[in-house]
Amino acid sequence: MGVIRAEPARVTDWAAKSVGAAWRAFDLQLVVYAGLLVATGLVMAYTNSVENGSTPLEAGTTFTRGLMWAGIAAVTFILATAFDYRWLKTLSWPVYALQLGLLLLTLAIGDGIGNSARWITVGPLTFQFSELAKILMIIVLANWLAGRGRRLDSITTILGAGILVAPPLALVMLQPDLGTSLVFGAILVGMLWMSGTSLKWLGAMAAAVIAMVPVAWTYLLRDYQKERLTSFLNTKPDITDSGYQLYQSQIAVGSGGWFGRGLTNGTQAQGDFLPVQSTDFVFSVLAEELGFIGAIVLFLLFVLLLWRVLIAGWRSRDPFGTLFSAGIASMVLFQLFVNVGMVMGIMPITGIPLPFVTHGGASLVSIAIGLGILQSINIRQTRAEW
């Protein structure tokens, strides 16, 4: 018996499979944890709206926009679950083209603060395609690595993966969005690791990356990026400049104590000391208002979610599923660690959102697509398959 390669389902398969079987394979826990995380994000959006002095239920507040995006994300999730993921393997190269196309489009017509080009505005909506590009990257890489089969020990596997990641990463760097490009790197490393490539070559690649750091520092990074990267190293933060936000977010986190000040009582956010509470620094508001206990519950939800993501990969008989799960897990873990670490001053300031919780439509919809594909993988690993 050889490995049974999953192929795109034929129409007759749908008839052969019972809905009950599919439902049994559907990972309800994954949805519950993700749902709770989204709910946490909405609660934070609500308290932010209150603290900014607006009525949370009015149109246009962080909260109502959050609700809208949560709805869109739910629909997207269902659609992605229903979609047979195996098509993605066939469509791998078009997906890659789509990814590059979206990033090029962003560079061409995107808006951003100052001279940057990070999101595309359509009517009242803005969408950050680099978020979606992460998921597309995972699809492309998963397909590439799954296709490498028994040649995983070869350097070409790693090089090929690196070559696939390089163009989108470069395009994101050009926006410039240092944070997202780092996530691309993290996805690559995580997926290579889980794919089982040889440790020797992984080690060599790590050494090469470390060797590249001084070069990148000198030629690739802009001054403000360097400043943001290093400001967390200062023990006495410069509270007037880029260190200000960091300092204020640490004060916010620190003043939360065991149980926090209670929702909508976040004084740091209320006094407007924390400049962008609703964006990447949302964790500081959560930590101030819900305290140590609340933050631990959030961590726990993330750990449980990661566990379910990894379980989905473990159960997948299809290497694509395993690798896709590895990509999602790497992305979520990396973003969690870098975002929360940044808020607490142990990681540099990079514009990396906290998955589910940070208020951003693109981030939420993209991860919904990712989880939907994961569920699609779950329910399509039934016994009937082989």
Added chain:
Amino acid sequence: MNTFLDGKPLSTRRFSRYLVFGLVVVLAVGTLTARLFYLQITNGTEYAAISTRQRTVDEPIPAPRGYMYDRNGRLLVKNVPTFAVKIRPADLPDDRRDEVVARLAALLRMDPAEINGTIDGNPGSAFDLVRVAQDVDKRTAQLISEAGFDLPGVDVAVEARRQYTDGPLMSQLLGYTGPVSAEQLPDLREKGYQPDDLLGKAGLEAEYETELRGTYGIQTVARDKTGRRTQVLQTVKDAVPGASLRLTIDTTTQREAQKALKWAMDKVGMTRGVVIAMNPQTGEILAMVSLPTYDNNQFARGISQTAYKKLLQNKDKPLLNHAIQAHYAPGSTYKLVTGTGGLADRDINESTKVLTRPFLTLGQTKFYEWNHRGWGPCDIYCGFGHSSDTFFYQVAGMLGSDRLAYWARQYGFGQPTGIDLPGEVGGIVPNNAWKQQTLGAPMFPGETYQAGIGQGYDAVTPLQLINAYAALANGGTLYQPQLVREIVGPDGKVVRPFSRKVLHKLKVKPAVLRVMREAARSTVTLRHTYNLVDMPIKIAGKSGTAEFGTPDAQGRLPYSSFFVGFTPKDPRNGSFENHDSRLIVMAFAHDSRTKGNAATEIVKYFFQLHYGIKKDYRLPENLQRTNFYSND
């Protein structure tokens, strides 16, 4: 069992790699948890404190300043809410300062230089508020308030300002409040003053600063990151309002005094004068008018630099209370000292006749009688009544300068009376020691003569003069004049009731003072003071004319006139044998140069007004300007 289903391990699914990934998850979340614990639990208290510190601030709650009432409970000063514009220099970015100041100046219709001057003259630190404008109208205050973001560091505050009911009528007494100066701040800070505080600068406002001021409360105020106050969170300590003052002043009497003085000044064209009325039995000041005056409401509203300069440059010094803050030669009114001394030292007695003559000669110098004739042999009633200079030259000669000075000090001359007003001067009582010290020689006999009639080195304040006559009128007690009857706490309870303050009892037999009172009465009855005797009230008193300054081309000196007069308790039927007077009045007409004694006319008119005497006894012809030294 489903791990190796296809008989060969999937290279994409190695348990070890999952294990390591799981460890990375645990490590990552563990690191975050550890950091979270460090921030929230280990250092939580500290961060919470920082958070509190930067988002709240303990601010003083201003205490309402005490009010002032006249002796009948008439409100003389109260607090009214007003808008003040303040700047916290630390919140005003240097690169925007010119722009902000220019905008603010345009809104306030002020000179930018003046605002800049105020900011630079800020007594406190850059974090303390500086008041750049007060009494700003509501509309302007709103405009400035709404322009918040365009005017960083600028703050509109509602504060209380003083409103003086009668303005110029009482300005010299009540004084005014003003901002703390840079020199005062270090000392005042210790007493709880704020750099943008107002405090009493003159008059009773300054004298009773401690009582009027009250005590600041403390409140915790929330602020946002720009330092703007957003809301009051709690009151830590309530403010304690200041105590109120009930003055001895009677507004009606004060008005009468001002009216009488103004009438004469306008008539003559004089520019400086004083009227004081007091109760000789208690030392209570019933009226004290010093002209020219100013309007203390101007200061309460924040006086402009030009207006203030104008007040300072006025040669008649309107900011000075001439009743206590300046001294003048007293002229013949001083003969009270010489007469009392002569009688008390038994150089003369009630019936001793002294020969008055056209002049006395001392060495080469002639000392003229004021009318160049004299009245022949004269006793004290005749000498004092006619205000004979040659009489008192001789008595002064008998006393000698040191005894004369002794009796002057007995009457309270030569040292401040201690009235509850700031800036009182002490005057000069010349004696040998004083002259030796200041001019390096003893008193010459001629100088003693001069001192005996209130000329030469003698210098007294109008208040000292009336207080000396008050001691005569009350039978020999020198009281400390007082302007405040009672201090009333914020709860309405009297904190300090009125009590007379005795400076000392004159070391003289009552009989001597009775003689001097009768002598003062004879001034009136001998018609030295014209028609005072015709009035339906009994007045005893003394007029005086004193030369000052430098002679004109004809060698004539300008002169001022004085009059001090008192009535018995029963002004119509009483007698001066008793010492029951309840009212003594003095007038000082500076540089009067009138035909008659201008001060006498002022006091006469005051009595007319005060006692409601219908018939007009005023003699306008006495107020004609002349340089002829006519009458003493």
